[in-house]
Amino acid sequence: MQIEVSLPVYKALTEMLRHEDDSYDALLRDILEIDSPQEPELPRKKNALLDAIEHSLGPDLANYRRAVSGPGFVSRSLYLPDGTSLRARYKGRQYIAKIDGEKWVDHLGNEQSSPSAAAHEITGTNVNGLRFWEAQFPDHSAWVRLDRLK
Known part of the structure; x- marks a missing residue:
């Protein structure tokens, strides 16, 4: 889908973007006060070793990340x-x-x-x-x- 806007509107919207990773969709959702879309959950690639490690660590995984990261x-x-x-x-x-x-x-x-x-x-x-x-x-x-x- 494509939406046409005038150059002044496009420039004004572009100036309102806070970061280069922001999207026009997210900006317009904020302006129009529309709820964020719930993206469909993407299937995770299976990695038996990582799954086994995460399963064995369970809740301790977050504590490990904190110990490593601060x-x-x-x-x-x-x-x-x-x-x-x-x-x-x-x-x-x-x-x-x-x-x-x-x-x-x-x-x-x-x-x-x-x-x-x-x-x-x-x-x-x-x-x-x-x-x-x-x-x-x-x-x-x-x-x-x-x-x-x-």
Whole structure:
């Protein structure tokens, strides 16, 4: 699909992009307050050795990543370094959080114990927090859904 816009509109949109990895689709979703699309989950390539290592480490995998990479938030096998920004969109509203001092701090300044707990705080219902939240690591411009980080 192609959408035609005038050159001044194109220039104005381009100036609003914060990072070169940002897309016009994401920018327009923010402007129009449209929820982020839930991409279909891509099948993971099978690697028997890596699967065996991840399975044997289980929850310790995130602790290993923290030990190697430095301070950050750990929830099961998810590790997010300090300084990570988080965002989610629900019912047309964007919510933000951050990882600070090895804690998940939500948009109200409250500490959350997990991505799902943070999502529940917003929606009032049980939600898979790994599919609800996107993360932007310190010094990176791309956003990635948490379920892709495990």
